[in-house]
Structure formats: C-alpha cells, structure tokens
Amino acid sequence: MESVPFIVETEARGTYDITERVRDVVARSGVRAGLATVFIHHTSASLIICENADPGVRRDLEAFAARLVPDGDALFEHDDEGPDDMPAHIRMALTRTSETIPIVSGELQLGTWQGIFLFEHRRASHTRHIELTLIGE
Amino acid sequence: MESVPFIVETEARGTYDITERVRDVVARSGVRAGLATVFIHHTSASLIICENADPGVRRDLEAFAARLVPDGDALFEHDDEGPDDMPAHIRMALTRTSETIPIVSGELQLGTWQGIFLFEHRRASHTRHIELTLIGE
Amino acid sequence: MESVPFIVETEARGTYDITERVRDVVARSGVRAGLATVFIHHTSASLIICENADPGVRRDLEAFAARLVPDGDALFEHDDEGPDDMPAHIRMALTRTSETIPIVSGELQLGTWQGIFLFEHRRASHTRHIELTLIGE
Numbered sequence: 001m002e003s004v005p006f007i008v009e010t011e012a013r014g015t016y017d018i019t020e021r022v023r024d025v026v027a028r029s030g031v032r033a034g035l036a037t038v039f040i041h042h043t044s045a046s047l048i049i050c051e052n053a054d055p056g057v058r059r060d061l062e063a064f065a066a067r068l069v070p071d072g073d074a075l076f077e078h079d080d081e082g083p084d085d086m087p088a089h090i091r092m093a094l095t096r097t098s099e100t101i102p103i104v105s106g107e108l109q110l111g112t113w114q115g116i117f118l119f120e121h122r123r124a125s126h127t128r129h130i131e132l133t134l135i136g137e
Numbered sequence: 138m139e140s141v142p143f144i145v146e147t148e149a150r151g152t153y154d155i156t157e158r159v160r161d162v163v164a165r166s167g168v169r170a171g172l173a174t175v176f177i178h179h180t181s182a183s184l185i186i187c188e189n190a191d192p193g194v195r196r197d198l199e200a201f202a203a204r205l206v207p208d209g210d211a212l213f214e215h216d217d218e219g220p221d222d223m224p225a226h227i228r229m230a231l232t233r234t235s236e237t238i239p240i241v242s243g244e245l246q247l248g249t250w251q252g253i254f255l256f257e258h259r260r261a262s263h264t265r266h267i268e269l270t271l272i273g274e
Numbered sequence: 275m276e277s278v279p280f281i282v283e284t285e286a287r288g289t290y291d292i293t294e295r296v297r298d299v300v301a302r303s304g305v306r307a308g309l310a311t312v313f314i315h316h317t318s319a320s321l322i323i324c325e326n327a328d329p330g331v332r333r334d335l336e337a338f339a340a341r342l343v344p345d346g347d348a349l350f351e352h353d354d355e356g357p358d359d360m361p362a363h364i365r366m367a368l369t370r371t372s373e374t375i376p377i378v379s380g381e382l383q384l385g386t387w388q389g390i391f392l393f394e395h396r397r398a399s400h401t402r403h404i405e406l407t408l409i410g411e
Contacts, residue, residue: 035311
C-alpha cells in the first residue's frame with residue numbers, strides 16, 4: 001500500500017494529461033501486480049480516461065460539455081462563483097472522481113490509446129489535488 | 138479487509154448524504170492507510186460525489202437531470218413501473234455505481250467540499266442497499 | 275491478487291453482457307472477501323452496470339445515447355474513422371472505464387437486477403480487451 005499525493009496547476013478550463021506522472025509513481029513503487037486508484041479531491045474538476053493521440057478529441061469533448069451544460073443557464077440557482085460555477089459541478093458529476101487501473105508486470109496497464117486526464121471545469125486557474133493509491137505486491 | 142452493508146431509506150427522488158456514515162465505519166475500522174469502496178446494489182439509484190455546502194447545488198443537479206432525461210419521454214419503450222422508470226436507469230448510468238476513496242492516516246480523505254450522496258432517481262420511497270468495503274493496513 | 279484478461283468480440287454498437295464471465299472468475303479464484311475491479315482498455319467502448327431483465331432497458335439506453343450524442347454532429351472536428359468516431363469517445367466518457375464490485379462469501383455481490391455490460395459505441399465489430407483484477411483473502 002502506497003499513497004502519493006500530487007498537485008496539478010490548471011490554467012483554464014480544459015484537459016491536463018497526468019498519465020506519465022501516474023506511470024512514474026507505479027514504476028518506482030515496485031508493485032508488480034495490483035491496482036492504482038486515482039482520486040481527485042474536488043467538485044469542480046474531475047478525471048477522465050480519454051483518447052491520447054489527437055488533441056481534437058479533447059477539444060470536441062470540451063465543446064460537447066459546453067453545449068450540454070451551458071454556462072449561465074437560467075435553470076441554475078447556484079451561481080455564487082459565476083456562470084461556470086454550477087456547470088462545473090454538473091460536468092464533474094457526469095465524469096469521474098475516482099478511476100482504478102490494473103498494474104500488470106510492474107506497469108500501469110492502460111490501453112494503447114488511453115490517457116488519464118484531469119478535466120478542469122472552471123474558467124480560471126486552480127491548484128488541484130490528486131491522490132494516487134497503489135495496492136498490490 | 139472489512140465489508141459493511143448499510144441501508145438508506147429514501148423518501149423521494151433526490152440526494153441523501155451518506156458521508157458521515159462512511160466516515161464512521163472508516164474511523165472505527167482501524168484501517169490507517171488504504172481504500173474505501175462504496176458500491177450501491179441498484180439500477181435506479183446511484184452514487185455521486187458532490188459539493189456538500191450549498192443544498193442549491195444538489196437542487197440544480199436534480200433540475201439538470203430532470204431536463205436531460207425527461208420523465209415519460211416518448212423515446213422510451215420500457216415504462217413498466219411508470220414514467221420515471223427508464224429515466225432512473227439512464228440517470229444511474231450517467232452517474233456512478235462504485236466510488237473508491239483513499240484512507241490516509243486513518244481518515245477518509247475527501248476534499249473539503251466533497252460529500253458522498255446516494256442519488257435516488259425514482260419518485261417513490263425505496264429501501265436502498267449499499268456495501269462499504271475497506272482494504273488496507 | 276489475481277489478474278485475468280479476457281476478450282469480448284462485439285458485432286455492432288450495443289451492450290454485451292459479461293456478468294457470468296466475471297462471476298465465473300470470482301467463483302474459481304477462491305477469494306472469499308474482497309473486491310473485483312473490471313477495467314476496459316478502450317476509448318470507444320465502455321462499461322455499464324445496468325438492469326439485466328428487460329432488454330428494452332438497454333435498447334432505450336442506446337436510443338438515449340444516440341440522441342444525446344448524434345453521429346456526424348457538425349460540432350465535432352475529429353471524424354477520422356467516420357461519423358461514429360467522436361460520439362464513441364463521448365459516450366465512453368459519460369459512462370465507465372472501471373467498476374469495482376464487492377466479493378462477499380466468495381460471490382460477486384451484485385444486486386438482483388444488476389448486470390455488467392460492455393457498451394460498444396462503434397458501429398463496426400471490434401475485439402475488446404478487459405482486465406479483471408481480484409483482491410482479497
């Protein structure tokens with residue numbers, strides 16, 4: 001059992017690739033067979049596993065999210081922090097807070113096209129906290 | 138490894154805070170470093186991690202879900218249990234059945250604004266079963 | 275700790291029941307108390323836990339997904355593999371890549387109406403890889 005906190009500084013709404021940082025922790029841990037759980041400590045940013053080759057995929061995902069959950073929608077009563085406040089909470093509820101990934105032969109076993117991304121849902125920059133927990137042998 | 142079932146009696150569609158119940162099981166378990174997995178045994182209720190301070194956030198989330206997946210939508214063939222039957226299955230598929238949260242220094246390590254909620258998607262009251270599994274040392 | 279890869283051959287867009295295959299691995303593993311994590315190695319197919327009795331539920335879920343994320347939507351720039359390429363990535367982001375299920379008394383502890391399904395989001399047939407990881411005692 002190993003638990004490693006790390007921080008991602010986001011600059012604006014969008015996706016931030018954390019795959020290599022997770023891979024590095026797994027490689028250095030000595031765990032050969034097990035599970036890596038990634039957990040994000042926020043309610044206006046989330047995690048996704050997404051196609052890692054064409055940045056257009058993540059631009060399209062952002063465009064879709066922005067259309068599905070419009071900033072400033074009159075439906076929302078909660079807007080203390082602005083028009084992107086409540087949309088951020090909904091976009092987070094529709095994606096993931098935790099993701100659990102196998103470790104096989106000492107390596108994080110993602111598919112060829114899978115990357116792990118932090119999805120920042122607020123327009124402004126934020127300091128985001130993630131906890132990576134490894135379990136195995 | 139410890140596994141603790143618990144029951145939530147829901148009164149109507151909406152969110153039910155289970156954070157303190159999960160925290161209590163973790164605190165009493167003696168697990169210092171590990172993971173807590175929450176699993177809900179239903180297909181018309183789900184789990185969310187959501188902002189815990191302003192109940193307006195959860196009202197807005199419910200309003201969004203109701204607009205996204207309208208009760209009685211003519212698209213749906215499955216309505217054996219009424220107009221909220223199929224929407225409940227879809228709302229559940231779009232949120233979470235399991236969530237895995239780190240345990241650090243003997244405490245459930247949620248972010249400041251994170252709460253764990255059962256999301257009841259049916260209009261009527263239900264008895265809902267959750268299993269909390271702790272792993273660690 | 276046991277890790278078992280398996281393959282699902284999909285024929286077209288839709289859901290594929292993998293519940294019995296997961297149950298079989300758990301039953302043969304000898305794990306009495308623990309967790310089973312199902313992980314899918316793709317970004318255009320995903321996992322859902324869904325109602326297992328009426329196939330109409332899964333037809334309705336597919337109809338909803340097709341309406342929510344239309345194939346060939348002009349919003350999308352990424353269409354290298356056709357009109358269902360980007361919708362597949364979005365449908366996957368809105369459902370699940372990993373799911374963690376309790377094992378109690380040597381059995382996968384799903385609710386009565388819960389089944390585990392691979393959700394193929396592409397129109398063509400694909401060979402899909404899943405890893406099932408068991409942890410426990």
